[in-house]
Amino acid sequence: MSTWPTEMAPPGRGTAGPPSPALQPGGMVGDGRYRLLSYSGTDGRCNAQMWRARDGQLGRDVALTVLLGNQGDAHAAARVRRTLERAMHGASYAHPGVSRILDVLSPGNGIAPREHVLGIVVAEWTNGTDLIDLIADGPLPAATASRLLEPLAAAVEGAHHAGLVLGTEHPQRIRVTPEGQLRLAFPGPRAEASSRDDVKGLGAILYLLLTGRWALPGGPQGLPVAPIGPNGSVVAPRSLHPMVPHALSAVAVRSLEDTSVGGIRTGAAILQVLDEIAEAEAETGLIPVVTEQEPEDNVVWTTQRPVKDKTRTRKLAIGVTALAVATLLVLGWIAMQVVGFFNENNTKGDSGPPLVISQVVPTTETKQSINNAPTPTTGPVAPASISVFNVASDPDSPNKGGLAIDGDPNTSWRTDKYLSNFPALKPGIGLMATFAQPVKLAQVVITSPSAGTKVEIRTAASDQPQLQQTLVVGSATLAAGDTTIPVKMTAPGQRIVVWITSMSPSGKLWASQIAEIKFIGGR
Secondary structure (H helix, E strand, C coil), X not given: CCCCCXXXXXXXXXXXXCCCCCCCCCCXXXXXXXXXXXXXXXXXXXXXXXXXXXXXXXXXXXXXXXXXXXXXXXXXXXXXXXXXXXXXXXXXXXXXXXXXXXXXXXXXXXXXXXXXXXXXEEEECCCXXXXXXXXXXXXXXXXXXXXXXXXXXXXXXXXHHXXXXXXXXCHHHEEECCCCCEEECCXXXXXXXXXXXXXXXXXXXHHHHHHCCECCCCCCCCCCEXXXXXXXXXXXXXXXXXXCCHHHHHHHHHHHCCHHHCCCCCHHHHHHHHHHHHHHHHHHCCCCCCCCCCCHHHCCCCCCCCCCXXXXXXXXXXXXHHHHHHHHHHHHXXXXXXXXXXXXXXXXXXCCCCCCCXXXXXXXXXXXXXXXXXXXXXXXXXXXXXXXECCCCCCCCCCCHHHHHCCCCXXXXXXXXXXXXXXXXXXXXXXXXXXXXXXXXXXEEEEECCCCCEEXXXXXXXXXXXXXXXXEEEXXXXXXXXXXXXXXXXXXXXXXXXXXXXXXXXXXXXXXXXXXXXXEECC
């Protein structure tokens, strides 16, 4: 980490608190015990700066979280005291994902009264690199991000069980060890920080590793912020980078959401997904996970030249010859029948009555009767369109929904591959069929190879309803092949949702596919 001339502020990162001659490289703090070596970042939310410093008494490098402010400001002093109390309680907590706290300083206790410093948290120095420097060349692969975050997530979960808050919600407090693990290098949680903020911090760090963007307020200057979707939530990492596994993308977003709308509450839930990603990588070696897609336009690409097979060529020639002979025989028979028909008519002459063809011209009354005739409601009913119905952040195979109604059972719409079955990270996924006119269905027939998949047939009143605004009119567990689902509709509807509530197991993963959907009308 580079330093800068004494008369210059840290470039691009800003400063916190009133200017202090001591807070420059080479300056001394803590009653002259600690000499500042290099600046690591600023947490403007609590007016703190993070520094690498040298302990002159013990001759070792340490990490300083310097809390700045006016010592005459009672409100600021009270907030800092709360931070220092939390830091002292955390000094007994030992975990590889957290730098060990060595000392806590306050005015009159290691801090000279003249300094513009309200408190200092001293922790052991973490060798390695800054978290932000790690993504300088772009986002990381999903497996790498999982391995990096796992120790920090485990540290958060352990601290919460011990009744502690760590304060992980700022990227410049985190460093990457030489062993490739994230570590809270500058402990000292804000006075108002809660365990929920730690979970949000984990989600924001995971989002940063997967996208290169920071998803919480108060981030460093110059660091790109996460985009916000129409619903007010951050856009899912998978929407920005399709190579991100769905489970990892979902856990990053849900960690940032409020628990009242389904947000993740604990570090254990995040840790479980990280463990599953690591386990899947170890067993399959297919990280990052790529969603299986249908070949475009059914084109098969190959790098091998075709092999000349004489036996196969001979069989093909015999088959073509036999087909040609059969075709000639059929055409000859048809010609004989036509000739016989005309000869028979000529023999009969005019003995029969003349055939009169009359044209019926519809009257006004006839036209009105035709227009008012009821539309047939029985038998197969084809939808006008179909789309993926999704209530979470990103849909599964959004461009493949039409394969479920294309009449070809060899093509299918597929869900993503999940590490956990619904509703672990998502309540479900489905397809919404829209009809030109309201229909009253009696049955829905689903063709699927995914035995064990559980589905519900629902009606919807709008194009983009919430799940709770739809009505269940049928349900079933799919068998391999065709499954007929009885439907009980009290009134015709124009939008029908096939909603998957449980997927089929596929080794360590979960996924389902739907080859065809047929809608059968009834009276």
